[in-house]
Amino acid sequence: MIPSPDLVLLSAITRATCEAFRQAEITLPPDVVQALLTAKKRETSEIARAELANILTNLEMAGSLSVPICQDTGVPVIYLTIPSRIPFTPDIYGAIAEGVREATRDIPLRPNVVDPLTRENTGDNTGSGMPVIHVRPGESLTITVLPKGAGAENMSRIVMMLPSDKDQIPKFVAETMLIAGGKPCPPVILGVGIGSTFDGAAALAKEALLEPIDTMTPYEEEIMAAVNSLGIGPMGLGGITTALAVKVKTSGCHTASLPVAVNVQCWACRRATVEVPY
Amino acid sequence: MLGLPPGYGGGAVLNVMDLCTPLSHEVLMLRAGDRVTLSGTVYTARDEAHLRMIDKGIPFDPHGAAIYHCGPVIQERRIIAAGPTTSARMNALSGFLLEKGVRALVGKGGMGRQVADQLKGRGVYLAFTGGCAALAASRMTLKGVFFEDLGMAEAIWVIELDRLPLVVGIDAAGNDIFKAVNKNAQAQFRKMFQVKKEVSS
Numbered sequence: 001m002i003p004s005p006d007l008v009l010l011s012a013i014t015r016a017t018c019e020a021f022r023q024a025e026i027t028l029p030p031d032v033v034q035a036l037l038t039a040k041k042r043e044t045s046e047i048a049r050a051e052l053a054n055i056l057t058n059l060e061m062a063g064s065l066s067v068p069i070c071q072d073t074g075v076p077v078i079y080l081t082i083p084s085r086i087p088f089t090p091d092i093y094g095a096i097a098e099g100v101r102e103a104t105r106d107i108p109l110r111p112n113v114v115d116p117l118t119r120e121n122t123g124d125n126t127g128s129g130m131p132v133i134h135v136r137p138g139e140s141l142t143i144t145v146l147p148k149g150a151g152a153e154n155m156s157r158i159v160m161m162l163p164s165d166k167d168q169i170p171k172f173v174a175e176t177m178l179i180a181g182g183k184p185c186p187p188v189i190l191g192v193g194i195g196s197t198f199d200g201a202a203a204l205a206k207e208a209l210l211e212p213i214d215t216m217t218p219y220e221e222e223i224m225a226a227v228n229s230l231g232i233g234p235m236g237l238g239g240i241t242t243a244l245a246v247k248v249k250t251s252g253c254h255t256a257s258l259p260v261a262v263n264v265q266c267w268a269c270r271r272a273t274v275e276v277p278y
Numbered sequence: 279m280l281g282l283p284p285g286y287g288g289g290a291v292l293n294v295m296d297l298c299t300p301l302s303h304e305v306l307m308l309r310a311g312d313r314v315t316l317s318g319t320v321y322t323a324r325d326e327a328h329l330r331m332i333d334k335g336i337p338f339d340p341h342g343a344a345i346y347h348c349g350p351v352i353q354e355r356r357i358i359a360a361g362p363t364t365s366a367r368m369n370a371l372s373g374f375l376l377e378k379g380v381r382a383l384v385g386k387g388g389m390g391r392q393v394a395d396q397l398k399g400r401g402v403y404l405a406f407t408g409g410c411a412a413l414a415a416s417r418m419t420l421k422g423v424f425f426e427d428l429g430m431a432e433a434i435w436v437i438e439l440d441r442l443p444l445v446v447g448i449d450a451a452g453n454d455i456f457k458a459v460n461k462n463a464q465a466q467f468r469k470m471f472q473v474k475k476e477v478s479s
Binding site: 047051054055057058059061062065068071072073109110111112121149151154171174175179182185229231234235236237238266 | 416
């Protein structure tokens with residue numbers, strides 16, 4: 001027997017989704033703010049410092065006015081964890097979509113979601129396959145949102161490398177930023193997915209963007225150093241801060257494969273997690 | 279370090295000039311890397327608005343006008359968020375505006391060589407910090423709208439600006455700060471990975 005939808009649960013999910021968007025769109029996580037402050041202190045170029053100053057002023061204004069940090073409020077990407085005691089029903093997807101609609105209306109968010117071919121805007125940031133919802137089992141019911149703007153997303157890349165070319169991964173990541181230049185609103189955070197399958201590598205790259213950026217492995221540091229030596233700088237106007245961080249996620253893959261994906265994230269690394277009280 | 283040519287923000291204090299629309303010959307004196315503020319009227323336009331203007335004509339007086347590459351968030355006729363969008367999408371769509379007298383294109387990320395050529399002797403490309411939508415909105419008043427049927431992001435919004443802080447990205451002599459930065463990045467990349475060929479962006 002299919003369990004009947006629990007209306008209390010569903011409305012709590014809707015509220016939590018909307019709340020997670022409110023947090024993510026208006027305030028950046030502390031680790032990202034700290035990285036921006038540190039970058040401003042280190043920059044040697046006057047233009048780069050002025051760009052970072054604009055970014056920090058903008059963050060203050062967004063917070064004090066309770067308005068979105070950026071007008072590209074992104075497309076809704078959602079990570080859901082669900083404990084075993086809660087039945088996972090299709091209604092949960094509906095409740096999350098309702099939360100996206102509420103957020104779009106109330107915060108407000110720019111309606112960005114269109115049909116890919118007719119380009120018709122749905123007007124509420126939902127649609128076929130939107131929001132994107134990733135589900136994992138977890139200890140508690142949590143909703144994590146990662147609203148993703150197009151400027152940075154459009155500069156993301158994926159490659160099926162030869163396994164023998166694994167030393168070329170830092171070069172591929174640096175090349176991605178070389179091609180991107182100022183377009184993805186640097187300083188960026190680069191999510192790098194290594195391994196899995198063609199689609200899996202892209203998913204890993206995006207998940208890497210959920211990781212806090214205040215720590216990096218030596219490998220991540222090495223890739224970041226290569227990217228920053230390009231001197232693209234904030235907004236592509238030159239400077240030593242092209243990337244605030246590089247985060248790598250790996251997964252097992254076919255012995256004959258080496259998928260590598262780079263998901264580019266602008267400085268507005270908007271992510272927030274809300275636990276659903278239930 | 280970066281090996282950028284002088285005048286590209288490497289050290290010297292650059293000019294800060296206050297500009298106000300309608301713009302005229304004063305923009306011809308600006309140099310890439312100068313910091314300016316822009317006040318007066320700007321017209322937002324993205325891909326769809328450019329295509330509509332090419333098809334149906336420009337719905338405002340283009341003489342001395344400034345175009346802002348932006349798709350704002352508007353709520354009850356108030357500007358909530360209005361940072362710049364990626365200007366390069368308008369690379370092939372901007373020539374007719376400059377021919378009709380537009381003096382400034384404002385956006386983020388820079389524009390192609392085609393536009394740098396079209397700007398020569400005519401106007402400038404001004405870069406605003408991408409993502410700074412709340413800062414932008416705090417310096418803006420909404421005055422009107424054209425082509426509202428294109429939707430919130432693609433309509434032409436008429437906006438009154440109060441000293442928006444910008445950087446001259448491409449000047450009227452063809453100097454292009456983004457191009458200089460890219461050239462340097464290409465050289466660094468080739469050196470770092472022993473690559474011979476240039477990577478096209």
